[in-house]
Amino acid sequence: MPRYKLTIEYDGTPFAGWQMQANAPSVQERVRDAIAAFCGEPFIPRGAGRTDSGVHALGQVAHIDLAKDWPPGTVLKAINFHLKPAPVAILRCEEALETFDARFSAKARHYRYRIVNRNAPLVIERDHAWRVGPPLDAAAMAEAARHLIGRHDFTTFRASQCQAKSPLKTLDVLSVERSGEAITIEASARSFLHHQVRSMVGSLKLVGEGKWAPDDLRKALEARDRTRCGAMAPACGLYLVRVDY
Amino acid sequence: MPRYKLTIEYDGTPFAGWQMQANAPSVQERVRDAIAAFCGEPFIPRGAGRTDSGVHALGQVAHIDLAKDWPPGTVLKAINFHLKPAPVAILRCEEALETFDARFSAKARHYRYRIVNRNAPLVIERDHAWRVGPPLDAAAMAEAARHLIGRHDFTTFRASQCQAKSPLKTLDVLSVERSGEAITIEASARSFLHHQVRSMVGSLKLVGEGKWAPDDLRKALEARDRTRCGAMAPACGLYLVRVDY
Numbered sequence: 001m002p003r004y005k006l007t008i009e010y011d012g013t014p015f016a017g018w019q020m021q022a023n024a025p026s027v028q029e030r031v032r033d034a035i036a037a038f039c040g041e042p043f044i045p046r047g048a049g050r051t052d053s054g055v056h057a058l059g060q061v062a063h064i065d066l067a068k069d070w071p072p073g074t075v076l077k078a079i080n081f082h083l084k085p086a087p088v089a090i091l092r093c094e095e096a097l098e099t100f101d102a103r104f105s106a107k108a109r110h111y112r113y114r115i116v117n118r119n120a121p122l123v124i125e126r127d128h129a130w131r132v133g134p135p136l137d138a139a140a141m142a143e144a145a146r147h148l149i150g151r152h153d154f155t156t157f158r159a160s161q162c163q164a165k166s167p168l169k170t171l172d173v174l175s176v177e178r179s180g181e182a183i184t185i186e187a188s189a190r191s192f193l194h195h196q197v198r199s200m201v202g203s204l205k206l207v208g209e210g211k212w213a214p215d216d217l218r219k220a221l222e223a224r225d226r227t228r229c230g231a232m233a234p235a236c237g238l239y240l241v242r243v244d245y
Numbered sequence: 246m247p248r249y250k251l252t253i254e255y256d257g258t259p260f261a262g263w264q265m266q267a268n269a270p271s272v273q274e275r276v277r278d279a280i281a282a283f284c285g286e287p288f289i290p291r292g293a294g295r296t297d298s299g300v301h302a303l304g305q306v307a308h309i310d311l312a313k314d315w316p317p318g319t320v321l322k323a324i325n326f327h328l329k330p331a332p333v334a335i336l337r338c339e340e341a342l343e344t345f346d347a348r349f350s351a352k353a354r355h356y357r358y359r360i361v362n363r364n365a366p367l368v369i370e371r372d373h374a375w376r377v378g379p380p381l382d383a384a385a386m387a388e389a390a391r392h393l394i395g396r397h398d399f400t401t402f403r404a405s406q407c408q409a410k411s412p413l414k415t416l417d418v419l420s421v422e423r424s425g426e427a428i429t430i431e432a433s434a435r436s437f438l439h440h441q442v443r444s445m446v447g448s449l450k451l452v453g454e455g456k457w458a459p460d461d462l463r464k465a466l467e468a469r470d471r472t473r474c475g476a477m478a479p480a481c482g483l484y485l486v487r488v489d490y
Contacts (some may be wrong), residue, residue: 009369080365082365089368120336122253123334
């Protein structure tokens, strides 16, 4: 029973998220249906991580097992054919060891959050970035972000419905860079708590607006209190960029 | 009768182009309707240049005349309010001299053409770039592009329906750069012939694929013969980036 590693891009806008659920369209279900249409096996792909409704992926990873030993190029083309017209595409398909697990073998997950800092509504990037009107101080946001890097109890930035056993996580990267009206936040860790990136970005935005000093982010972290978190940033600006194994 | 200069962004996908026409949605008409909804004056905005069906703009410029002397910030917010939900946004509104003409005062027009060089279908950038499967040699494309810079008879790269008086144009910039799977072509000139950028890009793609040598582009230019042009690149990859005055 050969195992395949799929690297998947999707536009999260029309989906209720990666994870299959009753009565709502999911990326996982869409990929499963494409696999079934190709080879008759409705194998449910196992993803590296859930993405919420409206969150995009440039490089989600999932594994599938098929009964027949198809060439990876055939699997890739066939699934992409049957995915149309959904905004989901398989970028790469590789044979994997049977011990490979998209979720449990992952060593690092890389997310990007995109803010467009301007007053005019987004049209070309509608649903693909967070438009923030007030001028943001990206240098102050970058300074504040450094307080979150490292191993911490991230309870402040954790959704109430988060199922992780522990709020302790090690954040390896949290950078903020401005290029014109675009502000890009990169976040990397072995794993994240539910809503962690969007919660951190929501608080960084308060720093950017000057409502919080950079040090207020450290205080919010140390409070380990969800009520101290800034309003969560919207899903449409978040991208799962890459998963390392 | 105060004149205003509008800088406009739009997603060209749902439009038959900038220019108003019977029985097809245009950006120009949509902006006119928003002006009328705001102040009761159905003034037709005069654009710096037509863009074809499906071509996008990051910085189209148009001028309008209004009967009343509104503050520019009011004009901007009101038009944006009435443009919703069309994918058109006014980025800037400035008062202009009555001698200012968006089309005839323009000193330079800057276009960008975006190619994504990969096999997988585009999903996040669907309708916003040209996907080209075969690997393209961007260095060869850049070398070929240099043959087109300067003052030339661009008949080879001119649409049969082009209304310009002369095929002589001065191309100031034609650059090709690769970043990962993205290839970006920048083109700048005082003005362009109809379909000139997409025609040049279509021929550059042949160079990228190795079907043409870089020097074949020079020969095609010198032939002054439309039948020597490569198949025109699709509209969805083209952006009117900026107009200088």
